[in-house]
Amino acid sequence: MKVPFMDLRAMHAPIEDRVLELVRELAGTSAFIGGRHVAEFESAWAAYCGVEHAVGVANGTDAIVLTLRALGVGPGDEVLVPANTFIASAAAVSAAGATPVFVDVDPVHLQVTPDTLDAGRTERTKAVLLVHLYGHIVLPEPILAFANAHGLVVVEDAAQAHGATWEGRRAGSFGVAACFSFYPGKNLGAWGDGGAVVTDDPALAERIRTLANHGRAGGDHYRHAEIGINSRLDAMQAGILSLKLPLLDGWNAQKDDIVDLYRNKLGGMIVEPPDGVTSAWHLLVVRVADRDAVRAELDRKEIQTGVHYPIPCHQQPAYNVAAHAPVAESAARELLSLPLFPTMTEAQVEYVSAALTGALRG
Missing domain, CATH: 3.40.640.10 (Type I PLP-dependent aspartate aminotransferase-like (Major domain))
Structure with a gap:
């Protein structure tokens, strides 16, 4: 798939x-x-x-x-x-x-x-x-x-x-x-x-x-x-x-339902919004160890992923300034963005979740 x-x-x-x-x-x-x-x-x-x-x-x-x-x-x-x-x-x-x-x-x-x-x-x-x-x-x-x-x-x-x-x-x-x-x-x-x-x-x-x-x-x-x-x-x-604006709330609701499917499979790996926030779920981000190896395994199974973002701003060559940001720096090594779009099917969610879980087991 x-x-x-x-x-x-x-x-x-x-x-x-x-x-x-x-x-x-x-x-x-x-x-x-x-x-x-x-x-x-x-x-x-x-x-x-x-x-x-x-x-x-x-x-x-x-x-x-x-x-x-x-x-x-x-x-x-x-x-x-x-x-x-x-x-x-x-x-x-x-x-x-x-x-x-x-x-x-x-x-x-x-x-x-x-x-x-x-x-x-x-x-x-x-x-x-x-x-x-x-x-x-x-x-x-x-x-x-x-x-x-x-x-x-x-x-x-x-x-x-x-x-x-x-x-x-x-x-x-x-x-x-x-x-x-x-x-x-x-x-x-x-x-x-x-x-x-x-x-x-x-x-x-x-x-x-x-x-x-x-x-x-x-x-x-x-x-x-x-x-x-x-x-x-x-x-x-x-x-x-x-033309697209009247469709936005429906698309966001569909993505919210898809995140629920992911949540049932992946539990606490997902970066969640604070209480009281209904997210637009622009991205579904999880935190995993050995991110690059996991991503390579998902790519081998033809699952496209992203990384948002692998280099904190203060460490980018354009800035390269000192900043006390240990949480951001640590997270940057673990973040992985999974497929998420309004027309995504339950079968696709299950395939991605199973592939991710298998990659984490090694």
Whole structure:
């Protein structure tokens, strides 16, 4: 049996004809940048996340860069970032001119805590980048309390958490702003790159929109209020995202059911979300000894896997800085991402689980 890591084609099949209609419409109108498709998706995405405003941008990394710049976070400032995230989280901080300070995570959920954040805090700390890794929301109340106590802003990196909830509130509704990626492999993915920032702050949303559109302000095409960049969600991607958004909750529920099947087979190996969190299950991650050998055995049985992530950010050659992150460093040697997608069958789950269990026995 061949088991892919994900099956995007099966997810796209229900909307393929409507996407082709969208292509024909845009070919006829040439309205490729901006327009109603972008506005409609921004409105729908803000409502879905439970906030007032959404600004479509070119990708998730730009979403973080633009948000930090709009908040005035830049040179001389530090941003607390978990050491075990994808490097884009840290690179966005650097691109905004600030310095990422890498902090450790708890050993169970692999998420930041007030204690790990406090270990990295200095007088230059200005923000916390709260990464909802694997689709699991970081419990917001203790982090927000910590941030409020120290005068810090909290920005959510929700690139892996589309539709995840805590106590009924969706990812994206906790910080001063939240940043999403719509890379094709995300729970809500475009057919190319895309991203968005969501916020309840109208002034912040407007400044992000200005910075993302070459610094244009107030609808004046020829007046540039400040130095911006070109980072716009195009109409094609916005239209596709609007077609997929009504399917997102159903896909997430299917993945949740599949995780239950895995849980019955694999027990405590799975990296679980905290209590009260309904995960989006962007990734199903287990911790295993001798990860590379196990992965090779699964590959031999035609089971595709991933590793998220084998090198903590502070140990990447691009940074290579000192950080006290023993939990993140230890976990990086053990993490293995198993196949997980909405159309996955019970037989596929059983095959993967049996192969993993056999590989662990040696």
